[in-house]
Amino acid sequence: MTLPELMPSIEALPRADKLHLIQLLAADVARDEAIARELADKAVPIWSPYDAFDGAAILLRALNEDKVAS
């Protein structure tokens, strides 16, 4: 749902609900930014062996040979 679609519903809210909505949105944005800041401060290693398909093919061959041998 887009903001223009939401606006009529938001404008129809009582004043107290509008204030509550502002608080909820502010807290939500602050939480996201806090997480983003913490992540930005940390070096996150990515260990996944992406695209190691040659290695994967070798492992499959080893498994097949193991199956034949056992």
Place this chain on the structure above:
Amino acid sequence: MAAAQQFPYVAVDPSLGAASALPYVPLTLQRAELSVTVSALVDSGAALNALPYGIGLQPGAVWEEQMIPLRLTGNLAALEARALLLTGTLDRFPSVRLAFAWTRNNDVPVILGQVNFFMEFDVSFFRSRLLFEVGPKK
């Protein structure tokens, strides 16, 4: 056949909570009479299973006896890796043969990737609920 089992995501950095949550499963790796139980990362983006050097030693694997060299990618590309076959037991499911790229690197987690963990187990992720489900292949 055993029904699929649900596991919770594990927050690896408590200060980040759910932002650092990853799908780790307890897995026992066995070779002959020796075994080691590890917490292994279920990684659907990994082309293959990977095992850090120190963990491979615990069930008695000997580096010099592993004759099949492998070339890895990403952070793992810098160090040598060799193929290692172990018997893996997850939860109460029947044991399976798992083929690992055994790397000289000790910083890497145990990674369960497409070859051949995802060929042996059916996995569903429910990240929004911080759960994932693993069961034997059908």
